Amino acid sequence: MVDKPFPLEQVAGVMKEKKIGVVGVGRMGANMARRLKDVGYDVTVVYDQFPALAEALAAELGCAAATTLAQVSAAADVILTVVTDDAAMRGIFATDGDSLLVNAEGRLFLNCATVSPQVHEEVSAACEAVGASALEACMASSITQARDGTLYLMIGGKESDYLAAEPLLRDLSTALRYVGPVGKAAQVKALVNMVMNINTAGLAEGLGVGAALGLDLGVLKEIFSQTGANSRVLVTDGDDMIAREHDCYFSAAHAAKDSGIANALASQAGVAVPLSLATEAQYHLLVERGFGDLDKSGIAELTFPGRGQA
Numbered sequence: 652m653v654d655k656p657f658p659l660e661q662v663a664g665v666m667k668e669k670k671i672g673v674v675g676v677g678r679m680g681a682n683m684a685r686r687l688k689d690v691g692y693d694v695t696v697v698y699d700q701f702p703a704l705a706e707a708l709a710a711e712l713g714c715a716a717a718t719t720l721a722q723v724s725a726a727a728d729v730i731l732t733v734v735t736d737d738a739a740m741r742g743i744f745a746t747d748g749d750s751l752l753v754n755a756e757g758r759l760f761l762n763c764a765t766v767s768p769q770v771h772e773e774v775s776a777a778c779e780a781v782g783a784s785a786l787e788a789c790m791a792s793s794i795t796q797a798r799d800g801t802l803y804l805m806i807g808g809k810e811s812d813y814l815a816a817e818p819l820l821r822d823l824s825t826a827l828r829y830v831g832p833v834g835k836a837a838q839v840k841a842l843v844n845m846v847m848n849i850n851t852a853g854l855a856e857g858l859g860v861g862a863a864l865g866l867d868l869g870v871l872k873e874i875f876s877q878t879g880a881n882s883r884v885l886v887t888d889g890d891d892m893i894a895r896e897h898d899c900y901f902s903a904a905h906a907a908k909d910s911g912i913a914n915a916l917a918s919q920a921g922v923a924v925p926l927s928l929a930t931e932a933q934y935h936l937l938v939e940r941g942f943g944d945l946d947k948s949g950i951a952e953l954t955f956p957g958r959g960q961a
Contacts, residue, residue, distance in 0.1 A: 666818045670695040672727030674720065674743060674751065675764070676708045679790070680733035682797035683763070683823060688712050690800065690822050696726040700739075721753035729819065731761045731788075736908055737770045744774045756782035759816060763788045765844065765905070767912050768834035775808065775833040784812045787833060788820060789840035793900040801825045805843075807836030838916060845913035845927050848906050850882045851947050852930045858892050859954030868893045892951035895958075897942075903950065904943035907934035 671692050673684040676699045688694045698717040699705040709716035717723045720743055723730060730751065734740050740762070743751050751760065760778060762771065762785055771787045778785040786808035796802045802824040806813050813820075813829050820827055830836040857880065861871045872889045875881055891897060910931035917924040933950055940959065942949050952958045 666729075666816070667691055667693075669693070669728040670726065671819075672696045672698070672717075672723045672730040673733070674698045674723055674730060675700075675733035675735075675739075676704050677733070678794045679763070679797050680731070681708050682794055683731060683733065684708060684712060686798060686800045686823060687819070692819065692822075696723050698723045719749045720751045721749055724751050724754035724758055727758070729759045729761065729816070731763060734764045734766075735905075736764070737766045740764055740766045740770050740774060744777050746777060752777060752781050752783070758783045759812060760785040761788045761816060761820070762786065763790055765789065765840055765909050765912070766837065767915070768837040768841075771807065771837045772834045784809065785833070786812050786816060787836040789836045791840065791843050795900070797823075804828070805830050805836040805839050807831060808833045837912075841909065841913040841916055844906070844909035845924070845930075847884065848910050848930045848934065848947065849926050850884045851888055851906070852933050852950055854882065854884050854888060855892055855948075855951040855954045858889065859951060859956070862893075863956045888946075888948035891946065891948040892955070895951075897945040897949040897952075899944060899946045901947050902943065903934055903937045903945050903947055906947040906950075907931060907938055907943075910934060 671687055671694045673680050673694065676684060676697050684694050684697060694712050694714050696715045696717050697705045697708050697712070698720060702716070702718065705716040715726060717726065732743060734743060746752065755778065760783060762774060775785045786806055789805040791803040791805065792801065800823055803826040804820055804824045806820065806827065806829045810829070830839055857875070858868060858871065861868055872885065875885055910927055914924060914927050914931055917927065933953060937943065937950055937953060942952055
């Protein structure tokens with residue numbers, strides 16, 4: 652728990668007066684912007700590397716579509732970033748050229764992407780150097796939860812920054828955890844996704860073998876749910892694996908990336924993680940076969956008989 656120096660309601664009033672920017676308005680970022688607009692925040696500016704995405708969302712929300720990152724920092728007090736990977740994160744916080752660090756003094760950045768802890772630490776240091784602040788706001792949820800404001804958020808950074816941002820973070824989430832200093836939330840998120848991906852791969856193998864044996868997969872799934880084979884991914888992915896309905900909520904490509912982040916952390920800590928390494932390899936194979944844009948449930952395409960070719 653974090654001690655609160657003043658009532659949350661008072662801080663909430665201050666936060667609602669802030670101008671909000673969102674960088675990276677794909678499915679997650681766009682839905683977070685919509686959610687904040689719905690609950691009364693002044694979403695002032697959006698930006699994306701694909702200008703058409705930003706322009707469409709800006710027209711929907713009645714805000715500006717920035718053409719440069721520096722324009723976002725100039726137009727907003729609190730800026731959410733939702734980008735794809737370490738390279739993209741370093742790119743938007745570059746120390747030269749167009750960057751969110753230009754015009755950043757006094758700004759608070761809420762960095763929501765799943766990137767390595769090292770990159771979060773680099774970004775935090777770069778923000779501090781120009782008089783800005785940064786928090787990790789790592790998400791363990793998907794597109795629907797972003798739109799509904801029911802995300803599970805893990806926060807890392809300075810406690811004072813967390814307390815200032817807490818009302819906005821609560822408006823995006825139903826579960827909010829302050830984890831500790833910058834980098835720690837990213838470590839936790841990497842382990843969450845490591846275990847989730849292992850469970851998903853394991854479920855795909857169990858159901859795939861069941862299919863090859865000619866078992867009733869509905870019955871098999873029900874028995875899984877009542878035994879030690881149960882898991883959260885059985886609920887979220889089981890039916891999709893059976894029906895081959897892999898509409899993307901969390902892509903196979905992202906699963907491969909996130910398992911890689913976790914495996915790098917394990918290597919640094921000197922811990923052997925053969926199951927996670929095998930899972931990462933499966934997701935990379937899925938990407939190589941042309942299925943990277945499928946939901947992570949698409950890993951079943953590698954295990955069910957008669958599947959697996961793009």
